[in-house]
Amino acid sequence: xxxxxxxxxxxxxxxxxxxxxxxxxxxxxxxxxxxxxxxxxxxxxxxxxxxxxxxxxxxxxxxxxxxxxxxxxxxxxxxxxxxxxxxxxxxxxxxxxxxxxxxxxxxxxxxxxxxxxxxxxxxxxxxxxxxxxxxxxxxxxxxxxxxxxxxxxxxxxxxxxxxxxxxxxxxxxxxxxxxxxxxxxxxxxxxxxxxxxxxxxxxxxxxxxxxxxxxxxxxxxxxxxxxxxxxxxxxxxxxxxxxxxxxxxxxxxxxxxxxxxxxxxxxxxxxxxxxxxxx
Amino acid sequence: xxxxxxxxxxxxxxxxxxxxxxxxxxxxxxxxxxxxxxxxxxxxxxxxxxxxxxxxxxxxxxxxxxxxx
Numbered sequence: 001x002x003x004x005x006x007x008x009x010x011x012x013x014x015x016x017x018x019x020x021x022x023x024x025x026x027x028x029x030x031x032x033x034x035x036x037x038x039x040x041x042x043x044x045x046x047x048x049x050x051x052x053x054x055x056x057x058x059x060x061x062x063x064x065x066x067x068x069x070x071x072x073x074x075x076x077x078x079x080x081x082x083x084x085x086x087x088x089x090x091x092x093x094x095x096x097x098x099x100x101x102x103x104x105x106x107x108x109x110x111x112x113x114x115x116x117x118x119x120x121x122x123x124x125x126x127x128x129x130x131x132x133x134x135x136x137x138x139x140x141x142x143x144x145x146x147x148x149x150x151x152x153x154x155x156x157x158x159x160x161x162x163x164x165x166x167x168x169x170x171x172x173x174x175x176x177x178x179x180x181x182x183x184x185x186x187x188x189x190x191x192x193x194x195x196x197x198x199x200x201x202x203x204x205x206x207x208x209x210x211x212x213x214x215x216x217x218x219x220x221x222x223x224x225x226x227x228x229x230x231x232x233x234x235x236x237x238x239x240x241x242x243x244x245x246x247x248x249x250x251x252x253x254x255x256x257x258x259x260x261x262x263x264x265x266x267x268x269x270x271x272x273x274x275x276x277x278x279x
Numbered sequence: 280x281x282x283x284x285x286x287x288x289x290x291x292x293x294x295x296x297x298x299x300x301x302x303x304x305x306x307x308x309x310x311x312x313x314x315x316x317x318x319x320x321x322x323x324x325x326x327x328x329x330x331x332x333x334x335x336x337x338x339x340x341x342x343x344x345x346x347x348x
Contacts, residue, residue, distance in 0.1 A: 003290040005332065005341035017293065018337055024297030028336030180333045206297075219302040222334065 024218020026177035057124030074105025113167035134208030170195035
């Protein structure tokens with residue numbers, strides 16, 4: 001008898017478990033949500049490619065038993081673009097963190113969105129650079145604390161959902177580690193969506209973000225997600241005062257637009273046909 | 280899916296004692312004990328809802344189909 005669930009046995013490199021994430025880090029919850037989505041969709045693991053960048057979240061690729069690529073900081077989307085262009089039949093899923101995606105890889109993120117290439121991007125947003133010791137990231141809230149913001153963060157934070165919507169992503173959702181069931185559903189829809197999909201997975205870093213900001217232990221941080229995030233439709237019914245201190249989760253964008261590899265191969269075919277016809 | 284055949288399993292080697300499963304179990308089946316790890320302390324109360332498995336960051340607790348033992 002294995003000492004792990006069938007889901008974990010089937011899709012994880014169990015020889016690498018237990019993972020290195022800190023006690024109560026919600027990255028494990030989000031990683032399971034991704035795997036559950038892949039299992040529910042019945043994807044062929046041979047066709048699944050997991051691409052990650054650098055950071056705590058990006059360690060996930062090493063634990064997952066698919067085709068995996070652990071790349072350079074911020075560049076996961078560039079590698080993923082290359083993979084998808086070379087073989088559009090693959091299901092390419094990018095695992096990245098808030099710093100990896102929106103700071104170091106910020107340009108890759110916005111341009112992948114603009115191109116609407118058929119990739120699924122899961123951003124583990126824990127509002128901090130955990131791996132390197134708790135420096136503030138582009139999603140660290142204004143006036144929150146980090147090791148590089150000992151007097152409070154004077155920057156304003158990115159709203160990742162608005163950022164990628166503005167950049168042209170055609171499926172955008174936000175889930176949280178507490179709302180793991182809904183998160184799995186958003187990831188399933190993101191994978192099946194044709195075009196660039198982004199799911200922001202609100203995550204918790206009890207070790208650096210939690211301690212610095214006196215948010216309590218791992219349980220308190222998950223409880224905070226439960227108390228703070230309101231399903232989008234319910235959030236929209238709240239008046240301004242009720243919205244203070246609350247954030248919406250749910251689906252924000254789900255539209256169709258021309259997909260990059262479709263257009264690319266269409267162009268290649270047309271140019272080749274013209275060339276053969278001698279025009 | 281019938282819950283009759285499901286059994287609750289806990290792999291204490293993987294458990295890092297974060298307490299998330301304990302906090303979100305609706306029927307108080309679990310506790311963090313002296314060695315700072317989770318323990319099943321009230322199995323009779325388990326309703327096999329899977330909330331623990333859903334949020335265990337370390338894949339230490341899960342529901343499994345009982346084998347024909």
